Amino acid sequence: PLQGKHDERSQVFADLSRDEYLQVQQYMLKQKDLDISTLQTTKPSQNFLFLIDLSLPKKADVLGYLDGKSSKPVREATAVVFHGTKGHIKEYVVGPLPNPVYHRDVTMEKYKKELPINARILPLIEYVLLFSFVEKEVFSKLVKLKKESFDIGQDNNLKAFYQMPPGVKSGDRKTWISFFRDLSGMYIHPVGFEVLVNHESVNTYDWRVERLLYNGQYFDTVEELKQKYDSGSVKKIVFKESRNYGSLKPQRKPLQLSPQQFYAEGKRFSVKNNHILYLDWSFAFGLSSLTGMRVFDVRFKGERIAYELSVQEAMSVYGSVTAGMILTKFLDSSMGIGRFAHELTRGVDCPYDATYIDTYRYIDMEAPTRYRNSICVFEHNMGQPLRRHFADFFHNSYGGMVNSALVFRTITAIGNYDYIWDFIFYQSGSVEAKVHASGYISSSYLVNGSLQFGHQVAENVLGNIHTHFINFKVDLDVLGVKNVFQTKDMEFVNMSLPWMPEHYAMIPQLVEKQLQTEKVCYFLSSCTPRYLHIASNQTNRWGHQRSYRLQVVSFAGEHLPESQPEERAMSWARYKVAITKHKDTEQTSSSLYSQNDIWSPAVDFSSFIEDNESIEDEDLVAWVTTGFLHIPHAEDIPNTVTVGNGGGVILRPHNYFDEDPSIQSADSVYISPG
Amino acid sequence: PLQGKHDERSQVFADLSRDEYLQVQQYMLKQKDLDISTLQTTKPSQNFLFLIDLSLPKKADVLGYLDGKSSKPVREATAVVFHGTKGHIKEYVVGPLPNPVYHRDVTMEKYKKELPINARILPLIEYVLLFSFVEKEVFSKLVKLKKESFDIGQDNNLKAFYQMPPGVKSGDRKTWISFFRDLSGMYIHPVGFEVLVNHESVNTYDWRVERLLYNGQYFDTVEELKQKYDSGSVKKIVFKESRNYGSLKPQRKPLQLSPQQFYAEGKRFSVKNNHILYLDWSFAFGLSSLTGMRVFDVRFKGERIAYELSVQEAMSVYGSVTAGMILTKFLDSSMGIGRFAHELTRGVDCPYDATYIDTYRYIDMEAPTRYRNSICVFEHNMGQPLRRHFADFFHNSYGGMVNSALVFRTITAIGNYDYIWDFIFYQSGSVEAKVHASGYISSSYLVNGSLQFGHQVAENVLGNIHTHFINFKVDLDVLGVKNVFQTKDMEFVNMSLPWMPEHYAMIPQLVEKQLQTEKVCYFLSSCTPRYLHIASNQTNRWGHQRSYRLQVVSFAGEHLPESQPEERAMSWARYKVAITKHKDTEQTSSSLYSQNDIWSPAVDFSSFIEDNESIEDEDLVAWVTTGFLHIPHAEDIPNTVTVGNGGGVILRPHNYFDEDPSIQSADSVYISPG
Ligand SMILES: [Ca+2]
Ligand SMILES: [Ca+2]
Ligand SMILES: [Ca+2]
Ligand SMILES: [Ca+2]
Ligand SMILES: [Cu+2]
Ligand SMILES: [Cu+2]
Numbered sequence A, B: 001p002l003q004g005k006h007d008e009r010s011q012v013f014a015d016l017s018r019d020e021y022l023q024v025q026q027y028m029l030k031q032k033d034l035d036i037s038t039l040q041t042t043k044p045s046q047n048f049l050f051l052i053d054l055s056l057p058k059k060a061d062v063l064g065y066l067d068g069k070s071s072k073p074v075r076e077a078t079a080v081v082f083h084g085t086k087g088h089i090k091e092y093v094v095g096p097l098p099n100p101v102y103h104r105d106v107t108m109e110k111y112k113k114e115l116p117i118n119a120r121i122l123p124l125i126e127y128v129l130l131f132s133f134v135e136k137e138v139f140s141k142l143v144k145l146k147k148e149s150f151d152i153g154q155d156n157n158l159k160a161f162y163q164m165p166p167g168v169k170s171g172d173r174k175t176w177i178s179f180f181r182d183l184s185g186m187y188i189h190p191v192g193f194e195v196l197v198n199h200e201s202v203n204t205y206d207w208r209v210e211r212l213l214y215n216g217q218y219f220d221t222v223e224e225l226k227q228k229y230d231s232g233s234v235k236k237i238v239f240k241e242s243r244n245y246g247s248l249k250p251q252r253k254p255l256q257l258s259p260q261q262f263y264a265e266g267k268r269f270s271v272k273n274n275h276i277l278y279l280d281w282s283f284a285f286g287l288s289s290l291t292g293m294r295v296f297d298v299r300f301k302g303e304r305i306a307y308e309l310s311v312q313e314a315m316s317v318y319g320s321v322t323a324g325m326i327l328t329k330f331l332d333s334s335m336g337i338g339r340f341a342h343e344l345t346r347g348v349d350c351p352y353d354a355t356y357i358d359t360y361r362y363i364d365m366e367a368p369t370r371y372r373n374s375i376c377v378f379e380h381n382m383g384q385p386l387r388r389h390f391a392d393f394f395h396n397s398y399g400g401m402v403n404s405a406l407v408f409r410t411i412t413a414i415g416n417y418d419y420i421w422d423f424i425f426y427q428s429g430s431v432e433a434k435v436h437a438s439g440y441i442s443s444s445y446l447v448n449g450s451l452q453f454g455h456q457v458a459e460n461v462l463g464n465i466h467t468h469f470i471n472f473k474v475d476l477d478v479l480g481v482k483n484v485f486q487t488k489d490m491e492f493v494n495m496s497l498p499w500m501p502e503h504y505a506m507i508p509q510l511v512e513k514q515l516q517t518e519k520v521c522y523f524l525s526s527c528t529p530r531y532l533h534i535a536s537n538q539t540n541r542w543g544h545q546r547s548y549r550l551q552v553v554s555f556a557g558e559h560l561p562e563s564q565p566e567e568r569a570m571s572w573a574r575y576k577v578a579i580t581k582h583k584d585t586e587q588t589s590s591s592l593y594s595q596n597d598i599w600s601p602a603v604d605f606s607s608f609i610e611d612n613e614s615i616e617d618e619d620l621v622a623w624v625t626t627g628f629l630h631i632p633h634a635e636d637i638p639n640t641v642t643v644g645n646g647g648g649v650i651l652r653p654h655n656y657f658d659e660d661p662s663i664q665s666a667d668s669v670y671i672s673p674g
Helices: A008-013 A018-030 A059-066 A107-111 A124-137 A143-150 A222-230 A567-574 A606-610 B008-013 B018-030 B059-066 B107-111 B124-137 B143-150 B222-230 B567-574 B606-610
Strands: A047-055 A076-083 A088-095 A102-105 A159-162 A174-180 A190-198 A208-214 A217-219 A260-262 A269-272 A275-278 A281-288 A292-300 A303-317 A329-331 A355-363 A369-391 A397-414 A417-425 A431-439 A443-445 A454-458 A461-464 A466-476 A484-497 A500-515 A531-539 A545-553 A577-581 A620-630 A646-654 A669-671 B047-055 B076-083 B088-095 B102-105 B159-162 B174-180 B190-198 B208-214 B217-219 B260-262 B269-272 B275-278 B281-288 B292-300 B303-317 B329-331 B355-363 B369-391 B397-414 B417-425 B431-439 B443-445 B454-458 B461-464 B466-476 B484-497 B500-515 B531-539 B545-553 B577-581 B620-630 B646-654 B669-671
Touching: A008 A059, A008 A275, A008 A281, A008 A292, A018 A047, A018 A076, A018 A088, A018 A355, A047 A088, A047 A281, A088 A107, A124 A159, A124 A174, A124 A190, A124 A208, A143 A190, A143 A222, A208 A222, A217 A222, A260 A369, A269 A355, A269 A369, A275 A397, A281 A369, A281 A397, A292 A397, A292 A417, A303 A417, A303 A431, A303 A567, A303 A646, A329 A567, A369 B369, A369 B397, A369 B417, A397 B369, A417 B369, A431 A466, A431 A620, A466 A567, A466 A646, A484 A545, A531 A620, A545 A620, A567 A606, A567 A620, A577 A606, A620 A646, B008 B059, B008 B275, B008 B281, B008 B292, B018 B047, B018 B076, B018 B088, B018 B355, B047 B088, B047 B281, B088 B107, B124 B159, B124 B174, B124 B190, B124 B208, B143 B190, B143 B222, B208 B222, B217 B222, B260 B369, B269 B355, B269 B369, B275 B397, B281 B369, B281 B397, B292 B397, B292 B417, B303 B417, B303 B431, B303 B567, B303 B646, B329 B567, B431 B466, B431 B620, B466 B567, B466 B646, B484 B545, B531 B620, B545 B620, B567 B606, B567 B620, B577 B606, B620 B646
Parallel strands: A190 A443, A369 B431, A431 B369, B190 B443
Antiparallel strands: A047 A076, A047 A355, A076 A088, A088 A102, A159 A174, A174 A190, A190 A208, A208 A217, A260 B260, A269 A275, A275 A281, A281 A292, A292 A303, A303 A329, A303 A466, A355 A369, A369 A397, A397 A417, A397 A669, A417 A431, A431 A646, A443 A461, A454 A461, A466 A620, A484 A500, A484 A531, A531 A545, A545 A646, A577 A620, B047 B076, B047 B355, B076 B088, B088 B102, B159 B174, B174 B190, B190 B208, B208 B217, B269 B275, B275 B281, B281 B292, B292 B303, B303 B329, B303 B466, B355 B369, B369 B397, B397 B417, B397 B669, B417 B431, B431 B646, B443 B461, B454 B461, B466 B620, B484 B500, B484 B531, B531 B545, B545 B646, B577 B620
């Protein structure tokens, strides 16, 4: 029996409906001067409506509306057009929904610069064109080599993997395409052949092969490779059948079911539209095609704790001796994190009895598409008591409570990797954002020198060393938007003992600081104090500032040196936690355009703090980076397991309440003898 | 349908049975020359049989037996006698069980020195004697003060908490006794009164009050306090009724059950004697009264991975401005960690359907005692897939597997704190050792200067800042006992791109090292490489050394400076991970005698590595330290919650196998369209 009530106002955060996507699409098509196509066959030289997504209203407008002080903000969409005819990309805001009558070019306003056409991510059509380009310009000319080395005849059944970013400087669109066998989990079946294609021009007839890599040897042209191969001056790859070690098919019949969870007395949470109620919690949710899952207006016992908690970016930097992967730096939000939130498998991805929610998206497609069961929500027994005490001195008694919490989850399979994203709502007033990695590793063909960059994980296959860095946006609003940022830690001090003053001892003291401006060393991971707090100036019953603490769990590797031209596109990863003054114009730490114009990124997070604004009594946003260093090993075959491969942040009340709120939970248990 | 078989040989690790305890007790009583008493009323000046526990056989003997190469090692017990008549403590090995005929004083052999009587932990009798001493020498003389300040009349119903260690140097036995109200969770109801008692002598008539602390003011004698109190020159505490805020009684009626777990097709694990089978796993277990829970001969698919995984110590260092807690440094294994493993509550401490196991102990009691349901074992859905991949490019398919794992758990309520200890066995071949804290914080009465050492958490109550450091012993045996210790990490190196050599970029490389001797900087927490491995010289299919990786999860505070005389008793906490060459004589990192003779500890872990032995091709033991800094806050009232308050270590196969062993699991799921 839920006690709270759903709030229709949550829909201010709702993703666009199928109908709203269609309305925006049709509106954009009607703008004849834009000359837009929505067909997936639209050529790079034409104008393609790549993305339609919700345009979030300004925070102040939303807060006014949520708090009953102003009317509902206008509902708008963002439309991204790749203007192949003009050599640039435009972002338009289209509104009002559901029946748009206006559009406005917001590119300059949002990014303070034009977006060159080559900053665009590859639309599906470009992958198709590149593949046929390589088929025609490369494979068709290497009949003998491809037969002997890869066992392919007329039909090229190799699979291509496109390394990113495409080049070494702004404007480059030179992609190393690596080839893999057509087996389960192609990512771990490299054949040892890579081709560098220059596709800078929107006209495919300008494209050209710039280099080839075969079995660790580089060639300038297909002809050079062919000639040297035929003349025997090349170290050859000789095709060998290989086991389908990437297969995920069960090798044993099910023996006996694993333990199952069930709701003996029904669900204690409720989902209505994009609003969720769970015991003392309520929140709105959405799924951005680009950044992925997010929740808004997170309240506990009716009090707003966070305005927004969202996934921002998943980044990986690879090491390799072979061409494609040397430069590989993936910025998944450009590819689209939410875009790849596919159907969840009952009983594996989420418990069988979870509530599954459909989502709709419009990204690189001709019509909005429904993704069935792409979000799941469930209450779970976390396997431990939330709190307990057994008293055996003086009075025997026991008090405790099971840790039963609500999990809000999506899983995004972006090419090889699957990220499992969880927001967990605990009865003690904590919220946790967690990410775990699974899926296939990225691999390369083993050549001389490879082992400096990873371990061999299969026949001729190197699992390349790489980092995983994940960025979350945590817009806590602790009793309103005016907050301060505080740190707490310990320090040993030499103290004289009060009852024997001649005796000194080192005693731990509490050290508290309030930080004044955005640009403070303390944010850097190397000197992070142990406790980080977003605090209100209001105090709890005991006179302490009410706060939420950010506890980061991370096993991150080393961040790319700032000397590198690609670093500014991932400058959020410099900081374990960075605190900025909230701005509607600083909505995300990364962008759709960061992957392919990584050298001149549309969003450089470090600029958010470069102006070094005051963070005292301001609306603060914490940007939290977590991750792990991944040195692949044999057990990453076929898939990386989630155990130990993750990170996250726990938002914990710290003097926010006057006592632990879980003491009020109806799940509390107390036992006393007699 | 379990496929493995139980192994009777596991009983070489079994705790003593009720009968074995009795046999040892009777044997010891028969040794007239030892003049031992087993009564709980035994005075400090007499000889008290404090502890009987299993004496673990030598590892080589056990391995010979387990591997079928030698006969069963003799079963022996350790008996600890507090020889009040002689001023020392003795450890005897008594054997052979079940019918002992010999005993041997092993004190010098084990500790290389005599154990002075004041190194003993307080037996229950001493608490009783101290309490009546204080009643007689202090409270009975302060009739007016105790009535006005604490509302107590004839019957002193204050509760006492004994701060440790008792003094500032070896030989000291001067305990600050703090007083608390007789309310639920007395630990958070300090009254502001502490008494320093010198009880160095085993004769209670030598005991004396050395100092008193009342409301932040110190007094040399009871008379001084009484006189100044009566004359009004003391800042008084005026009794005020206070809410029973430590109560754990539910404040609301149960509404609706939280989700429950059940074994739809029965349990997939089996417990027989002290041996557990779970899918591919098997292990023996025990519960030491002192160090707590431990498992031995841990095997996966029949292959031994660890000889021993055990809890060693739980330590806390407190900060305070008030006398008792200024010096407080708890070493729980002296108090006895396993000793306080009490009955677990079904449905809260462990799932309702878990298997519960009884244990027997003999520590500070007159007869062996059964602790019903003090260990639980259950398989749990960990709330996430163990691995999964959804393929949407090229071939649509899904493969995955739920993360269902076995949890082996005890919970030890040592005074105020409850530690939840978990060993978790995953289907991917990983084992995790985890600890979480719950229960009551230790608190002190709020006086001037208190707030430098914590936050106020209730009326006149300070939650004192403190550290939690936990030590685990991890004796991995990777394909036998001869192993090496390796580290792996990343490092950016400036590389010229092979296809455009004039262009340089910083690329992450794999950096591997093998460490030669025990005393290497890398073990220190400040310079720990990201990957730590215990490796065999045998290689997997891909030519890499088969290894297990130690992944430590810790939020530890600062370790006590080495300058402090108490530090050597906790020197294990200097290292996040320390590697030593295995020795039967270096069985534990701490000892029963470390708490009360903290300045001259019976075991100084740092000496294990001081001899700087080779750790190449030796039997290696990893000593892992985890923990967290605890700055108590209002939400620690009434109990600390487990969310975020823990740490642990994951032991993960890393090139140990040729591929992920979970691919063989019958829980694997595969879905393909059509
Ligand atoms: Ca700023
Ligand atoms: Ca905020
Ligand atoms: Ca040694
Ligand atoms: Ca070993
Ligand atoms: Cu990875
Ligand atoms: Cu604590």
